[in-house]
Each structure stands twice: as structure tokens, then as C-alpha cells.
Amino acid sequence: MRRLFVILALLTFGLLTFALYEGVVAAPTEQTMGEVQRIFYYHVPSAVTAFTLFLINFVVSIIYLARRSPRADALAVSTAEVGVVFCTVVLVTGPLWARPVWGIWWTWDARLTSTLLLWLIYVSYLILRRYSTSGQTPVIAAVLAVFGFLDVPFVYLANRLFRTQHPQPVYFGGPGSGADPRMTFALLMNMAAFFAFAALVVWLRFRLERARQDFEETQALEALLLPDVRSPR
Amino acid sequence: MKFLYAAYAATWLIHITYLALLSRRYRRLRDEMQEFHKK
Numbered sequence: 109m110r111r112l113f114v115i116l117a118l119l120t121f122g123l124l125t126f127a128l129y130e131g132v133v134a135a136p137t138e139q140t141m142g143e144v145q146r147i148f149y150y151h152v153p154s155a156v157t158a159f160t161l162f163l164i165n166f167v168v169s170i171i172y173l174a175r176r177s178p179r180a181d182a183l184a185v186s187t188a189e190v191g192v193v194f195c196t197v198v199l200v201t202g203p204l205w206a207r208p209v210w211g212i213w214w215t216w217d218a219r220l221t222s223t224l225l226l227w228l229i230y231v232s233y234l235i236l237r238r239y240s241t242s243g244q245t246p247v248i249a250a251v252l253a254v255f256g257f258l259d260v261p262f263v264y265l266a267n268r269l270f271r272t273q274h275p276q277p278v279y280f281g282g283p284g285s286g287a288d289p290r291m292t293f294a295l296l297m298n299m300a301a302f303f304a305f306a307a308l309v310v311w312l313r314f315r316l317e318r319a320r321q322d323f324e325e326t327q328a329l330e331a332l333l334l335p336d337v338r339s340p341r
Numbered sequence: 342m343k344f345l346y347a348a349y350a351a352t353w354l355i356h357i358t359y360l361a362l363l364s365r366r367y368r369r370l371r372d373e374m375q376e377f378h379k380k
Contacts, residue, residue: 128349132345132349143342143345144342144344144345146345147344147345147348147349150348150349150352151348154352190359193355193356193359196355197351197352197355197356200348200351200352200355201348201351201352204344204347204348204351205344205348207344208344305356309356309359309360309363312363313363316363316366316367316370319370319374320370323370323373323374323377326377327377
């Protein structure tokens with residue numbers, strides 16, 4: 109397993125390096141925004157990766173509610189945590205792109221506000237999981253995850269449904285949308301690289317969570333089976 | 342260009358910080374397990 113992980117990590121590193129080259133060097137410079145438009149190759153793949161991780165979190169949360177599977181719960185917390193990391197990247201790279209292009213760091217339009225709300229929902233989910241001591245925490249967290257996911261389609265559709273500062277969709281935006289094929293290739297390479305990287309990090313986080321679950325189960329069993337010598341009779 | 346570099350650097354800073362935190366949690370769990378098995 110360790111050998112497979114190392115091989116996949118090396119392949120991912122190679123893909124990330126190639127994708128970086130495609131985004132920074134090979135893709136043509138956009139005419140209106142210039143070099144700063146290349147933030148697109150990190151900003152958009154990070155957003156798509158975060159949405160995908162939240163979708164997996166949504167599905168495994170439903171599975172957990174139906175079957176109470178510890179594996180589903182471990183995958184739910186892993187995807188939520190890594191999703192928050194990618195969503196943080198979106199919220200940091202967005203303003204760094206907005207400032208030179210729009211002249212402002214932030215605006216409270218539908219797309220930006222709903223993305224911030226999404227981040228806050230999943231941060232709340234993680235805080236709940238970290239600090240709640242109730243035995244029902246995974247169930248409450250799964251319910252929060254199911255309803256929290258409803259914000260994801262809203263974020264995606266925000267610049268289609270509302271007049272926003274955020275630009276209209278580059279892809280799937282109807283007639284006239286799309287980009288230079290070399291830009292699309294750079295975007296797809298970065299998306300593949302970020303997906304591969306996210307999968308590896310989720311794998312690491314999942315293994316940690318499973319080890320923690322096993323350890324807590326062992327502790328609980330030991331507490332049940334061994335007589336408590338400290339308690340007075 | 343400084344905004345482009347800042348965005349790319351911030352992305353990797355966030356990811357590396359998270360990986361460092363994850364590694365610390367692995368170490369902490371391993372120490373807790375060793376402590377538990379010693380008892």
C-alpha cells in the first residue's frame with residue numbers, strides 16, 4: 109500500500125509540474141486581463157475540486173445516515189476537511205485576481221457571498237465534529253452536510269441566475285462562451301492534477317480517521333472489559 | 342505579475358500548511374497509541 113502511495117504521489121507531482129508549466133508558460137496570454145488571468149488555472153480547478161469533494165461528502169453522509177457505516181463517516185469527514193482547504197484556496201486566489209482586474213478585493217455579489225457561505229457551512233461542520241462530545245455527533249454532522257450541500261448548486265448557478273460582478277461562465281455559458289483550445293488544455297491539465305492531488309490527501313486523511321476510529325473502539329472496549337480499579341466500591 | 346505569483350504561492354502555502362497539520366495529527370495519534378499500549 110505504501111509503495112502504491114509513493115508511486116501515485118510521484119505521478120501526481122509530475123502532473124502538477126506539467127500543469128503548472130501549461131498554465132504559466134504554454135497557455136496564451138489573455139488579451140484583456142494579461143498575465144494575471146493565469147490565476148484562472150488555479151482558481152477554477154480548486155473550485156471544481158472543492159465542489160466534487162463536497163458532493164462526495166453529501167453522498168457518503170446519506171450512506172452514513174442509512175447504514176451507520178464508520179467507513180462512510182470517515183470518508184465524510186475527510187472529504188469535508190480537504191474540501192474546505194480547496195475552498196480556502198478559492199477564497200484567497202479570487203480576491204488576488206479581483207484586485208488588479210476589478211479594482212476591488214471583494215464585493216458582496218451572489219457568487220462571492222454564496223461561496224463564503226459554503227466555506228462557513230463546512231467550517232461549522234468541522235468545528236462540530238471537532239468539539240462536540242455527544243455520541244450523536246456523526247449523525248448531526250451528516251444531517252448538516254446533507255443540507256449544507258444545497259449551497260453548492262447555488263454557487264455554481266449564481267452568475268447565471270443573478271447579475272453579478274463575477275464574470276459570466278467561460279464554459280457551458282451558451283453561445284459565444286468558450287476559450288482558446290490551448291487555454292482549455294491548460295485548464296483541464298490543472299483540473300486533473302488537482303483531482304489527483306486531492307485524492308491523495310483524502311486518502312491520507314481517511315487513513316488517519318480510520319486509525320482514530322479503531323483506537324477509540326479499542327479504548328472503549330478496554331474500559332468495558334477491564335475492572336476500573338480507581339473507582340471506590 | 343505580483344498578483345499571479347501571490348495567488349500561486351498562496352495556493353501551495355495553504356496546501357503545505359494543511360499537510361504539515363495532518364502529519365502532526367498522525368504523530369499525535371501514534372504517540373497516544375504507544376502510550377495506551379504501554380499501560
